[in-house]
Amino acid sequence: MSQPQAALSVDFEFFTHLPAYRGARGVTDRPAVGLGGVTSLLDAFADADASGTFFTVGEMADDHPRVVERIAVEGHEVASHTHTHQHLSELDSSERRDELARSKERLTAVAGEPVTGFRAPSFDLGPDHFRTLADLGYEYDSSVVPCRSIPGWYGGEFDAERPTPASAVDPTAPDDFVEVPTAVMERLRLPLTGTWIRFFGVTYTILGMRLLARRGIAPVLYVHPWELVDLPAVEGVPKRVYVRTGAYMRRAVRRILAEPFEFVTVGELAETVDGAGPASAGRSDRS
Numbered sequence: 001m002s003q004p005q006a007a008l009s010v011d012f013e014f015f016t017h018l019p020a021y022r023g024a025r026g027v028t029d030r031p032a033v034g035l036g037g038v039t040s041l042l043d044a045f046a047d048a049d050a051s052g053t054f055f056t057v058g059e060m061a062d063d064h065p066r067v068v069e070r071i072a073v074e075g076h077e078v079a080s081h082t083h084t085h086q087h088l089s090e091l092d093s094s095e096r097r098d099e100l101a102r103s104k105e106r107l108t109a110v111a112g113e114p115v116t117g118f119r120a121p122s123f124d125l126g127p128d129h130f131r132t133l134a135d136l137g138y139e140y141d142s143s144v145v146p147c148r149s150i151p152g153w154y155g156g157e158f159d160a161e162r163p164t165p166a167s168a169v170d171p172t173a174p175d176d177f178v179e180v181p182t183a184v185m186e187r188l189r190l191p192l193t194g195t196w197i198r199f200f201g202v203t204y205t206i207l208g209m210r211l212l213a214r215r216g217i218a219p220v221l222y223v224h225p226w227e228l229v230d231l232p233a234v235e236g237v238p239k240r241v242y243v244r245t246g247a248y249m250r251r252a253v254r255r256i257l258a259e260p261f262e263f264v265t266v267g268e269l270a271e272t273v274d275g276a277g278p279a280s281a282g283r284s285d286r287s
């Protein structure tokens with residue numbers, strides 16, 4: 001039997017793009033905090049003969065084009081994580097469109113392949129999210145987390161667990177637009193990765209992956225390059241940002257990639273949704 005599929009995605013931003021850093025009192029003068037994490041991730045993917053999706057802040061195409069190029073050349077998918085990593089719900093509609101359009105255009109130019117996927121910073125969706133993405137030529141979104149409500153943070157809005165026509169999560173979404181939700185732990189309903197891998201440990205993540213696979217769901221995980229490096233101490237950045245960053249996460253990524261899954265891109269998972277529209281929408285989700 002072939003191995004179940006999973007996707008290890010990367011939200012490629014720097015430490016200084018984090019809302020938690022932007023809102024802090026202190027500053028760092030270290031440039032590009034997290035760039036080394038991209039190298040660690042690319043090496044880990046190559047050693048595991050795996051591919052992934054890098055949801056990349058569009059500014060990287062201007063400031064670090066060779067890194068974006070390398071991601072594409074090594075067989076990974078380059079997708080958008082906005083141009084400057086602002087929360088979409090805090091922007092007006094023309095600013096929002098600009099974040100989505102500019103990043104797509106710049107990343108496509110540098111990666112040499114059309115960018116069709118998108119993930120919102122902090123999973124924060126603006127109004128008309130799916131329609132705007134479709135208008136601009138995107139084909140799928142991966143900003144839905146079907147987790148419990150985490151007060152002051154996110155969650156509690158969605159329950160879709162597998163790739164689905166986006167109209168199943170938002171009736172105003174165009175018929176052929178696809179949503180690929182990120183993975184949460186069965187019953188506990190907290191994300192398998194992000195901060196949670198560092199809080200609960202990588203065995204929590206791996207258990208969650210196996211439970212999803214048992215139900216025929218391909219786990220979609222996400223990590224950040226800045227989680228794989230040692231971070232500068234900055235006054236006012238919450239402690240949770242620092243928990244187990246650096247060596248722990250470099251090992252964790254390798255442990256995940258050693259699991260008996262076929263690691264594919266999020267775009268490949270999006271393509272498993274066929275005949276998008278009302279007929280297939282009812283088939284999705286909730287076990």
Ligand SMILES: [Zn+2]
Nearest residue numbers: 011013121122
């Ligand atoms: Zn982000």
